[in-house]
Amino acid sequence: MSIQMYNTVTRKKEPFKPLEEGKVSMYVCGPTVYNYIHIGNARPPIVFDTVRRHLEYRGYDVNYVSNFTDVDDKLIRAANELGEEVPAVAERFIDAYFEDVGALGCARGTAHPRVTENIDLIIEFIESLIEKDFAYESGGDVYYRTRKFNGYGKLSHQSIDELRIGARIESDERKEDELDFVLWKAAKEGEISWESPWGEGRPGWHIECSAMARKYLGDTIDIHAGGQDLAFPHHENEIAQSEALTGKPFANYWLHNGYINIDNEKMSKSLGNFVLVHDILKEADPQVLRFFMLSVHYRHPINYNRELLEAAGAGLDRIRTAYENLKHRKEASSGLTENDAEWLEKVAAQKEAFIKEMDDDFNTANAISVLFDLSGEANLYLREKNTSPEVIDAFTDTLKELAGVLGIEMKEQEMLDEEIDELIVKREAARKDRDFATADAIRDQLKEMNIILEDTKQGIRWRRG
RNA sequence: GGCGGUAUAGCCAAGUGGUAAGGCACGGGUCUGCAAAACCCUUAUCACCGGUUCGAGUCCGGUUACCGCCUCCA
Incomplete structure (x- = not known):
């Protein structure tokens, strides 16, 4: 049975088939670095790092790319407020991002490109779109001709005419059509900007991902992922840009994670109800936060509060304690004992169960419950009069290996002073x-x-x- | 108005046709000098109404509540 994953485009779980045998190209939309990340922002890196780990565990070679939006309106505003330059603010929060996400057990991607390092590439991309008549210059801005792209709305299942009725789209006399979106923004007085064929300006938000995904992963990528709120308009626009340019499918699988809520409301920087990872980690174990996030299926919403985090911690402790119990007992273990074969079979069965759950659209909630089952089996084994090092090792190695797929580390006990x-x-x-x-x-x-x-x-x- | 999600025990959370996984918390017990850890036992008919079916939390129709996207947003 192959790996199944839920594709937002088809709204179905589909068997995963990469473009190239044994290899996966994966692009995950990264943060706009104008502040520390909140735990909602931390969900995609954690979830998709786990997806990556599992793909690697299953033998794929994963090329994982995640970008930084290091110039945009919010960043300019933040820089103004702080009395600093945009690049300085961006640099600081990129460092902070790596620190937070690193603590949460997310491995570095194969590349973490930044918008400001790819301006030329973006300009070329836009020029090509203009040549193909999918974009036009207007008063120093460049816009994408949304209606010209057949299939606009196929990801978010919106009909282009319904979007108009939504009517909250900003109308702008510089646009030919209110659905058109900006590819290049003319600079206002004093704003950070780059030279372009259309004058001083900077890239619009959506174009960066199209340009950078293509640069690092090619015209068609296997997996494109991000938060649910990016599906529209961000990802929809990326598809329009990329497919208009290349004439090829942009991504074969679209994965979107659910939100984190506070008191059942979406956490967001604009609502002001956010909790920064940076702050949580001052008093909480980052591994517990990761474990907490993975205890719910990635497409479902999670409600966050202190009590829930602590309950997750108690759960993780159960697994960790089982691991430590095993380690402690190993020293007192001698040769093989009677029922070893049975126990080894049980361990193997749990490992299989774990893989089965993860193969099924990365069901980390169930995968974790397998870890609990394995811990329970281990505890039962430890009640046997005699234990063998071989079985103990099977338990500890498997526990460590499977937890590792989730990015949860089983630490070795340090020495006491x-x-x-x-x-x-x-x-x-x-x-x-x-x-x-x-x-x-x-x-x-x-x-x-x-x-x-x-x-x-x-x-x-x-x-x- | 369009599109989508959620509703399962005190709490968290799996489960897409066959008679409700797992975790946390609570209570009782075993073990222990006492603890701790561990083990054992106890706890739900799945928002509501109707339908399909031998059989539904799981499919269909409807109702209610909450949430999200359609605007910067993970």
């Missing part, structure tokens, strides 16, 4: 003397230091609280 070591030894001595008052006092003391002790049949073990 001498002071703590000494306390543990002291407590053991007290326990032997049945001096439980002292033993408990030391245990409390360690708890203050965030070290939780557990007495097991295989000896004392500790973990961070």
